[in-house]
Amino acid sequence: MKKGSIVIYESTVYPGVTDDICTPILENESGLILNKDFLTGYSPERINPGDKINTIEKIKKIVSGSNQKALKIINYLYSSIIDAGVHDAPSIKVAEAAKVTENIQRDVNIALINELHQLYSSLDINTNDVIEAAATKWNFMKHSPGMVGGHCISIDPYYLMHKSEMSGYIPTVMRAARDLNDGMDNWVLSTFLKFAKKKNIDLESTTITILGYTFKENCSDTRNTKVHDLVLSLKNLNLNIDVWDPFISPDTQDKLEAIGVEAHIKQPRNIELGFICVYHDQILEFLKSFDGVIYDYKKPLII
Numbered sequence: 018m019k020k021g022s023i024v025i026y027e028s029t030v031y032p033g034v035t036d037d038i039c040t041p042i043l044e045n046e047s048g049l050i051l052n053k054d055f056l057t058g059y060s061p062e063r064i065n066p067g068d069k070i071n072t073i074e075k076i077k078k079i080v081s082g083s084n085q086k087a088l089k090i091i092n093y094l095y096s097s098i099i100d101a102g103v104h105d106a107p108s109i110k111v112a113e114a115a116k117v118t119e120n121i122q123r124d125v126n127i128a129l130i131n132e133l134h135q136l137y138s139s140l141d142i143n144t145n146d147v148i149e150a151a152a153t154k155w156n157f158m159k160h161s162p163g164m165v166g167g168h169c170i171s172i173d174p175y176y177l178m179h180k181s182e183m184s185g186y187i188p189t190v191m192r193a194a195r196d197l198n199d200g201m202d203n204w205v206l207s208t209f210l211k212f213a214k215k216k217n218i219d220l221e222s223t224t225i226t227i228l229g230y231t232f233k234e235n236c237s238d239t240r241n242t243k244v245h246d247l248v249l250s251l252k253n254l255n256l257n258i259d260v261w262d263p264f265i266s267p268d269t270q271d272k273l274e275a276i277g278v279e280a281h282i283k284q285p286r287n288i289e290l291g292f293i294c295v296y297h298d299q300i301l302e303f304l305k306s307f308d309g310v311i312y313d314y315k316k317p318l319i320i
Contacts, residue, residue, distance in 0.1 A: 018046075018047045018049065020049060020055065021054070022055045023091065025058040025059065026039060026057070026060075028061075029117055029120065029176070032180065035057060036110065052084050052087075057083040057109070058081055058082040058091040058109070059112045060079060061112060061115070063077075063078065063079075063116075066167070067233060067235050067237075067238070076101055077103065077104055080092050080106065081105070092105060120173040121194075123170055124173075124195065124198060125190060126158060127165055128198050129194075131162045131163070131198060143316075144162060145315070148160075148161065162201075164205065164242075164243035165243065166233070166241045166243040167233060168241055171199070171241050172241065175195070177191065202247045205314045206247060209314070213290075213312075218310065220254075224257040225256055226259050226261055226288045226292065227259070228261055228292060228300045229261075229294040229295020229296065229300055230242060230260050230265055230295065231262060231297075233295065235264070237264040239266075239269050248273070252276065260279070260280045262295070262297065263283070265280060270282065284303060288307070289309065289310070291307065291309065293312065
């Protein structure tokens with residue numbers, strides 16, 4: 018790092034990481050002094066993986082700096098490429114907190130819907146119908162149940178919980194949300210087994226095709242996908258499992274086949290029992306003409 022440099026961090030962290038951890042390292046390694054020889058900033062990444070509509074230039078950017086000079090330069094830098102504009106945060110810690118708050122709010126909202134879905138399934142109520150009805154009110158936040166994975170929402174809450182506990186405050190809501198979402202795959206497995214029993218399906222003699230493996234729809238990212246945990250649980254029951262996901266890479270194929278799971282990028286010819294996990298467009302198109310047995314944990318479950 019040369020004198021006059023500006024170092025900008027974009028990774029999601031808990032408040033204080035840039036100032037309290039990263040900056041001292043920069044000073045120690047370079048021999049330079051913050052706000053005298055170099056500047057720092059924080060501008061959290063807000064890209065939505067797989068989203069071709071809300072691209073980087075269309076999403077407002079939060080910017081912050083170690084002093085007003087840094088903020089002015091960083092504002093100018095990002096303004097040159099962000100059509101949606103930028104928001105000047107009053108401090109780096111505020112910007113760090115804003116980003117982790119965004120992801121925790123989504124985690125909590127999905128956890129609530131997941132809990133309601135588990136409840137409504139036990140009451141033989143279609144959760145999708147409930148959501149559509151509730152969404153007719155202007156201020157209802159529309160979410161759908163799902164297995165929360167990926168490298169953001171399933172991880173970031175732990176950063177703030179760690180910082181919270183360091184400060185002496187024990188969080189409750191975000192911790193409960195994380196526990197519920199983290200265990201969603203276990204509930205999905207349990208309801209699948211009940212579904213198979215109700216349908217008189219002999220699972221030991223049936224190949225179960227997992228439809229969708231990545232952590233979200235129409236995205237190739239498999240980091241922290243909860244579908245992998247589900248696959249392992251099914252394998253532990255000595256069931257025959259294969260996976261079809263048009264977005265997985267050859268490397269992911271190899272990793273799945275290393276644990277005894279045949280993985281397909283192209284649609285398999287014969288599917289005995291389809292187990293929907295991720296609603297990729299290609300999978301939805303396939304389902305329009307498929308007349309075999311399908312298990313979909315997001316649909317109403319009579320258990």
